[in-house]
Amino acid sequence: xxxxxxxxxxxxxxxxxxxxxxxxxxxxxxxxxxxxxxxxxxxxxxxxxxxxxxxxxxxxxxxxxxxxxxxxxxxxxxxxxxxxxxxxxxxxxxxxxxxxxxxxxxxxxxxxxxxxxxxxxxxxxxxxxxxxxxxxxxxxxxxxxxxxxxxxxxxxxxxxxxxxxxxxxxxxxxxxxxxxxxxxxxxxxxxxxxxxxxxxxxxxxxxxxxxxxxxxxxxxxxxxxxxxxxxxxxxxx
Amino acid sequence: xxxxxxxxxxxxxxxxxxxxxxxxxxxxxxxxxxxxxxxxxxxxxxxxxxxxxxxxxxxxxxxxxxxxxxxxxxxxxxxxxxxxxxxxxxxxxxxxxxxxxxxxxxxxxxxxxxxxxxxxxxxxxxxxxxxxxxxxxxxxxxxxxxxxxxxxxxxxxxxxxxxxxxxxxxxxxxxxxxxxxxxxxxxxxxxxxxxxxxxxxxxxxxxxxxxxxxxxxxxxxxxxxxxxxxxxxxxxxxxxxxxxxxxxxxxxxxxxxxxxxxxxxxxxxxxxxxxxxxxxxxxxxxxxxxxxxxxxxxxxxxxxxxxxx
Numbered sequence: 001x002x003x004x005x006x007x008x009x010x011x012x013x014x015x016x017x018x019x020x021x022x023x024x025x026x027x028x029x030x031x032x033x034x035x036x037x038x039x040x041x042x043x044x045x046x047x048x049x050x051x052x053x054x055x056x057x058x059x060x061x062x063x064x065x066x067x068x069x070x071x072x073x074x075x076x077x078x079x080x081x082x083x084x085x086x087x088x089x090x091x092x093x094x095x096x097x098x099x100x101x102x103x104x105x106x107x108x109x110x111x112x113x114x115x116x117x118x119x120x121x122x123x124x125x126x127x128x129x130x131x132x133x134x135x136x137x138x139x140x141x142x143x144x145x146x147x148x149x150x151x152x153x154x155x156x157x158x159x160x161x162x163x164x165x166x167x168x169x170x171x172x173x174x175x176x177x178x179x180x181x182x183x184x185x186x187x188x189x190x191x192x193x194x195x196x197x198x199x200x201x202x203x204x205x206x207x208x209x210x211x212x213x214x215x216x217x218x219x220x221x222x223x224x225x226x227x228x229x230x231x232x233x234x235x236x237x
Numbered sequence: 238x239x240x241x242x243x244x245x246x247x248x249x250x251x252x253x254x255x256x257x258x259x260x261x262x263x264x265x266x267x268x269x270x271x272x273x274x275x276x277x278x279x280x281x282x283x284x285x286x287x288x289x290x291x292x293x294x295x296x297x298x299x300x301x302x303x304x305x306x307x308x309x310x311x312x313x314x315x316x317x318x319x320x321x322x323x324x325x326x327x328x329x330x331x332x333x334x335x336x337x338x339x340x341x342x343x344x345x346x347x348x349x350x351x352x353x354x355x356x357x358x359x360x361x362x363x364x365x366x367x368x369x370x371x372x373x374x375x376x377x378x379x380x381x382x383x384x385x386x387x388x389x390x391x392x393x394x395x396x397x398x399x400x401x402x403x404x405x406x407x408x409x410x411x412x413x414x415x416x417x418x419x420x421x422x423x424x425x426x427x428x429x430x431x432x433x434x435x436x437x438x439x440x441x442x443x444x445x446x447x448x449x450x451x452x453x454x455x456x457x458x459x460x461x462x463x464x465x466x467x468x469x470x471x472x473x474x475x476x477x478x479x480x481x482x483x484x485x486x487x488x489x490x491x492x493x494x495x496x497x498x499x500x501x502x503x504x505x506x507x508x509x510x511x512x513x514x515x516x517x518x519x520x521x522x523x524x525x526x527x528x529x530x531x532x533x534x535x536x537x538x539x540x541x542x543x544x545x546x
Contacts (some may be wrong), residue, residue: 053428073431082432089429091541092421102422105415106434153434 002065003036004188005050005081007155010059011212012049014044018057019045021212027205028191032183034191034199034220036233037209043192044086046209047159049081050190052076077147078106080156084163088146092135094127099134099145103152112152119148122178140171147178151187158182159190162234164198176202196233200224205237208233244505250393250462252501253400256404257455258478259485259493260407261448265439266442267488268424274345275325277475278352279318279449283456284369284466285360287314291370300370311457313318320452321352326471331438349475366467369460392462399458403451404494411490420444424488486539495537498524505515 003026012020020042027033035043048054050061051075062071068076077083082103091099099121104112120127123144129137134145143163150158160179165171176198183189193199200206203220208229216229223229240251258280265273290313291306299305306533316514329348357363379388422430423440431437441545459474478493481500485492508515529537 026377051432053431072435072436074434077432077434085429085432089432090428091425091429093425094418094421095537098418101415102418102433105419149433 002062003027004064005190006060007046008062009062010046010049010061011057012045012054013057022023023059023209023212023214024233025076025207025214025217030183030186031187031188032179032191032202032220033101033202033205033207034193034196034203035207035209035214036193036196036199036229037224038233039194041209042212043209047083047085047161047190047192049064050076050159050219051081061117067166077153078156080154081159082150082153082155082157083159084146084150084161086161086165088139088142090134090142090145092150093133094135095133096145097130098154099149103149106153113116115154116150119151124149139166140168140174143167143171143175144178146205147175147182153181155187157188157190159192161172161192162194163191164193164195172198196229200229238383239387239512240509242383242387243385243508244509246387246389246403247500248502248505250396251504252498253397254455254459254462254497255474255477255500256400256494257403257458257479258474259481259497260404260490261452262478262482263485263487263493264444264448264487266482268419268420268441269334269342271318271330272345272479273330273445273448274342274475274479274515275348275352275476276452277473278349278471279325280452280459280474280478281466281471282321282352282356282469283314283449283453284460284470285316285356285363285367285456286317286453287311287457288367288369288460288466289360290314302395306515307457307461310517311454314457315331315450315453318449320454322449323442326442326445331441334537349472350507353468353471360468366465369464369466371461371464390462396458396462399454400494401496403454405489406489407447407451416440416443464493477522480498480522482525483536484500484529486536488538488540489538492536492538 002139005174007023007025010020010023011018023042023046035046039045045054049056052071060067063079063081068079091102098103100116125141126145126148134142137145147163163175167175180202181191191199191203200220200223206218206220206223207214208216216223216226248469260276261276262273265271287310290310291300294313295306295309325348329344330341333344376391377388379386411420419430419435419440422433422435424435427437478499479496481496482493486500500522503525504518507521508518511517511521
């Protein structure tokens, strides 16, 4: 069985600076996979490359077994990869509803209105304020909208970059519960997190990215127990 | 009193033409932060293209029927303007999209000179103002009022009507349609718009094309109202429209229209009533611009900063 997403020896450079040197990992259908690692390890760059915002320098990205490294961002989304970016990046001057409509921009089927209702069911606070500008919402509510917006394209693979960043513990818990809920509904998830403990606890598989390389990998619970991981990322000596 | 009303009407007509051009400036700036200085020349080319449609394309028997001639001239003017703007975007601006902002700005100035000189050299007789056909829509409505005579031509009414209708249609399109949402998304955050599946090139080309179509139509209306076209008007009206867009707040449709009308009115009223007359009318326009920018740098209806959620 081929993995849904497979990244092989990826390297990405901004000019002369190599942000990602040799990253390899695979995401199986139906799994939650997380990439953990410190600031500047290359996790965000990896996601931005998968979604087509940046071109890889070398290496291969396969989605459903087919290379997508040379495709434009909109073609990659059309194939079923949605990216919920770091810092949420909502369209702050547009309403909740318009943000969700943009999430469904590539869809031409009739089900958009129904899926929008599903987002409102999942996050009732959005449904109550759908005509308000996204920029007026709290951090947690914005993260809900960002996830809802990414789901509107009906992705096969949802990539979430730091969904818990800047959120209260309660909000973080809610977002992680939502991620698990989305998985149970059949969405495959690639998660980038600095909150390694929470991310690994949730994940079927984890990869540690360090200085642009994948250095460790394993099932989430095994990595959680790994002494090197605990020392480096969980703040234990 | 009659003079005042007459000048108000003249100002509104001039303002309507400026507003139509300013819409293109403001839309293009909104989406790629480029002041497209060649946009005034697109308006001028639209005027010449519609004249060429009349002179070389229309069969003689149609020329006296304004309801046949005018729409076809508008289509001719707008079409040439759109093709020109699309070529301009593709070959002059797109290669520079990630260059420092000065580079596309200078390029725009270069494109503007090329267009103006090309028309002057190659359009028959364009070294001087070329008379525009006035065999149609020259009906004047005049009323005796306030101890004088106030006249408004059908071309003036048409100019004002087209400008207002154009702005309302455009505003509706941008705020309601799927492509309008894509344009706003690209303007706010190009990378995230790409993550939504918006094709930035297609969105930007569409923006240029809409702006050019409006400028082309403004060219036709200018021609039938002022009864000539001149290679110089591109630069002059380009400056007016640029000022209108800045005054209203670059990126704002409403701002461009109100800025356009404001400039038209100031020019005609200041020319009539302020010391110095028409020799100083441009001075007042730019004084107003400076005053607005001192107290409200984002313009009347502009967004103060990029708001990023």
